[in-house]
Amino acid sequence: MSVLVYTESEQNKFKKVAFEVASYAKAVADALETTVTAVTVNTDDTSELGNYGVDKVLKVSSEDLDSFNAKSYADVLQQAAEAESAQVVILSSSADSKYLASLLAVGLNAGYASNVVAAPSNTSPFTVKRSAFTNKAFEHTEIKTDVKIIGVSNNSFGLVEKSGAAAAEDFGASILESGVKVESIDKATDKVTIADAEIVVSAGRGLKGPENWGMVEELADVLGAATACSKPVSDLGWRPHGEHVGQTGKPVASNLYIAIGISGAIQHLAGINASKVKVVINTDPEAPFFKAADYGVVGDAFEVVPELIEKLKAFKAS
């Protein structure tokens, strides 16, 4: 019996969410008085996991797993869960983990709770708190099956450092062939993704046209932030769909969300509500976003943003 956690890496380096789900797994293991086993795929150095409460690491290495494939990955995790007699499996809310989670749930006949925002409130019955109605509410959900899968909402639990060492061993999983083959990947490697970002800079129709996004990107650069946009902006084709955040777009759960020229429609606010600190910059003091924000500046974005960039550059340099 143990708690199994899938710690994702990219190009041999752990993603930040890997340490968050490891921290979460440790909290679950403590509540159940058991240990944490992590599964890694094609990751050489797994020692960092010991700093987040992982006791044991199962290292899976295979060229066939070089590019992510939900079916093959879910099957590897199923083999690991069965080998470890795992009672609970912890995953992140990355696009890849959400993709494989439901396949794994079928394989393990496990109840699956996604978007979980806190450690289990009770282990018998096993109850977790998750976000629902696109962050307009929380749901307390009981997972009723013997094996349980928890998808942890990104940036909800945080990192909890421990002093410990994770014993690594090779895990010889058999690789299931998938009927879905990756032909090409189109990904900007030099940009922070919305999912991983601690800070997101987002802009709306108030910017008047796609030609004015230079200052949004510059502000994001200064802050090491990801860029995002409102739904009308992506519908107008000013920005790619991948940047659309809100109820029907991507969810945002960053530490800081800066909204420029976004009025704050209920659907937009729902999608970004899980962000911890919200700043709004808008000419209209009656914009609904001011009711949802922590800090607000009433002013013209074309004046405020360039000046804010200068102030932040000075701050970063000091």
Add this chain to the structure above:
Amino acid sequence: MKILVCISHVPDTTSKINFTDGDTKFDTNGVQFVINPNDEFGLTRAMWFKEKQGANVTVVNVGGPETEPTLRKALAIGADAAIRINTPAIDGFSVAKELAKVVQDGGYDLIIAGRESIDYNGGMVPGMLAGLIGANFVNTCVGLEVDGTSATATREIDGGKETVSTSLPLVVGGQKGLVEESDLKIPNMRGIMMARKKPLTILEPTADGSGTSSVSFEKPAPKGAVKLVDAGNLDELVDLLHNEAKVI
């Protein structure tokens, strides 16, 4: 090609969310229900396959009689037939099991469901359905072409997109991008009249195979008032973000 589009009946995106019965039930009072937006993009793509490739499109929903207007709307948009499985949707797993039975009995080649519903946000039905019936599965799908039994799909990944090749039978977790917002169809009078004559079959559920159950709900704590910073004094904003909010 036989296409099954899974439709979730959800509160309109502008709805205020409230709960009743000691915060154990969603309060439907005054709430307008719609086709789940992620499903509507899939339905519209299915209409494209119907027009261009002669596909036959059935829509399905797991829910009580109150969800029928949503299925009728899908018929008015152009689906050929509808199925309602007569049971409240307990969780994603039980819904996927009911849908798996429909797919196996109906011999569908392509099943399009939304990436997630905008009410419970479980995001698990398409994947569980694929797992249960042993079909190929592409999630967060933003582009789909089918040629015979081969399919090419584009999937949104964190920070970009990837293109995959696969084959039918295929389950897709769809979202905006499958079609554009401007492609969505508003039913016209002729569609609404025709929808009344199209078959809507009611099936009884086969088994409760739920993995989770809802215990209660709560709403986020009310927010404090916004702190306004003068546009001429942005040093203060930088200071607040650094020293008070501690986010930079």
